Amino acid sequence: MTITLIQWYPYRVPFCHHFTNAHGKMAVREGAIVEVFVEGHLSGSGEIAPLPDFGGETLNEALSTLGTVTSALVGLTITEALHRLHVQQEAGELPSSALCGLEIALLDALGRQQGCSMSTLLAPSAQVVRPLVPVNAVIGGAQSIAATVQQACDAVAAGFSCLKLKMCSGLDDEIERVSAVRGAVGSEIHLRLDANAAWTFEQARTILTACEPLTIQYVEQPLPAYDLTGMYQLRQEVSIPIAADEAVYHLESARRVLTWEAADILIIKPQLAGGLRAGLRIIDEAANYHVPCVVTSTIETGIGLLGALHLAAASPHITLACGLATLHLLEDDCVLEELSLQDGALVLPQGPGLGVELDRAALAKYAVTL
Numbered sequence: 489m490t491i492t493l494i495q496w497y498p499y500r501v502p503f504c505h506h507f508t509n510a511h512g513k514m515a516v517r518e519g520a521i522v523e524v525f526v527e528g529h530l531s532g533s534g535e536i537a538p539l540p541d542f543g544g545e546t547l548n549e550a551l552s553t554l555g556t557v558t559s560a561l562v563g564l565t566i567t568e569a570l571h572r573l574h575v576q577q578e579a580g581e582l583p584s585s586a587l588c589g590l591e592i593a594l595l596d597a598l599g600r601q602q603g604c605s606m607s608t609l610l611a612p613s614a615q616v617v618r619p620l621v622p623v624n625a626v627i628g629g630a631q632s633i634a635a636t637v638q639q640a641c642d643a644v645a646a647g648f649s650c651l652k653l654k655m656c657s658g659l660d661d662e663i664e665r666v667s668a669v670r671g672a673v674g675s676e677i678h679l680r681l682d683a684n685a686a687w688t689f690e691q692a693r694t695i696l697t698a699c700e701p702l703t704i705q706y707v708e709q710p711l712p713a714y715d716l717t718g719m720y721q722l723r724q725e726v727s728i729p730i731a732a733d734e735a736v737y738h739l740e741s742a743r744r745v746l747t748w749e750a751a752d753i754l755i756i757k758p759q760l761a762g763g764l765r766a767g768l769r770i771i772d773e774a775a776n777y778h779v780p781c782v783v784t785s786t787i788e789t790g791i792g793l794l795g796a797l798h799l800a801a802a803s804p805h806i807t808l809a810c811g812l813a814t815l816h817l818l819e820d821d822c823v824l825e826e827l828s829l830q831d832g833a834l835v836l837p838q839g840p841g842l843g844v845e846l847d848r849a850a851l852a853k854y855a856v857t858l
Contacts, residue, residue: 489601490565493525494558494593496536496551499854501789502819507628517818518547519788521851522554524593526566532597533846535792536589537759542734542786544760545583548858553582557590566598577762584738584762591763592795592842599841606795606841610764610802620833621800622809624648624680626817629656633665640669648832650678650705650809659691663698670702678809682708685734689718696726705808706753709733719750731755731782738762742770746777754779755811756799759786764799775805784811790823794842797827801836822850 498520507514519537526532536551538544557576561569573591576582582590592606599606607617625643627636640651653669655662670679681704687695692710706729711718713734723730732751736742737760745751754774756767771781783800785793793812800810812834815821823844828835837843 489527489530491524491526491562491569494522494561494590495525496520496522496554496589497851498547498551498856498858499789499822499851500856501822501854503817504819507787507817514787517787517789519792520547520551520589521789521791521822521846522589522593523846524566524590524597526597526601530597530600532593532595532600532841533791534589534591534593534596534795535788536585537786537788537792538583538585539757539760539786542757542760544585544737550583550586551858553586557582557586566594566601570594570598573763574765577766585759587766588759588761588763588795589792591765592792595764595795596841603840605798605836605839605843606764607798607802607836610768610798612804615802615804617836618801619836620830621797621806621812621836622650622833623813623829624650624652624678624809624811625813626811627651627653627669629654633661633668636665637668637672640673644673644677647829648813649676650680650832652680652682652708652811655681655683655686655695659694662695666699666702666704675703678705679703680705680708682733683710685709685712687711689715689722692722693725696722696728700727704728706731708755709735716745716748716750719745720748723749723752729753733757736761736770739766739769739773742773746774746779752779753808754781756781756783757786758783758796758799759788759792764795767799768803771803771805780808781806782808782810785814787814787817789818790815790821790827790844791842791846793821794823794827794837794844797834797836798842820847820850820854822847822854
């Protein structure tokens, strides 16, 4: 069966509340759902959701290439189309988020065609796909210590055993906020910090040194993404593990981080990495250096997030809690099925492909013209 049509639908979904990190406030999430139609009325859905503030392309830039690219995929089989995307990825011909969205749609269609989940398609042969993926709760920044502590306690009460704090304010406030959360949730809860590349070297060293007694699992991107020398030096001076996030945006960037020994952990965002198979390559490369990886969302809707969830479930090297519990931040996830959370872990859908259906009414509600 060959591809007959590829369409995409830009959306703009509001956040339930302004989401704040070191890059600023986000009030709305922009992206596009892409749909691949195959002979016999089979289709697959993907999502294009770039994050320009994290060094990615804009949505207009991601969508501007789709007309030419998708016309070349019509008439190919799904497997042929996936191979062509891989060739274009190697040549750097497509924006990362556009690659990711098209790949998810093709893999969704292929899973439906073969009657298996997307994670089964991605997993190494004979590897058993995990039905549950542990995830961390996200606690936003730029709020009072009392509000932060309350959110942390609510997350623990909801079953999360891993929390990530967004870091935004001044040095003393940040140290006090982390200390207050640790005191409120106890020593058994994993605690992560996320600076989103906002600190100077001196700020990072001061805050992390002060937080060393608080048993921090790791800190994400404490320094600008380009400062691999600073990241390496920081690793030598503080005991809290350093995770590279914004510094990892494709395979070559991940290799630079690994060879520079600039991080203890790599954060993989499929929308920035160039798709699920690119994410797998980074994870496997990091495993050769004995560096663990964590898969996270870019706060996209349910289609893109489920693609990332299948990636995490497919790789045996993903053992830490992933940053995928973000759908509640948006007004709507644009899928019909509710994603199940059990004791701090997301349940992998059991159906073929992504395992969910696109909510066309929601997509129509949030549709925009670009």
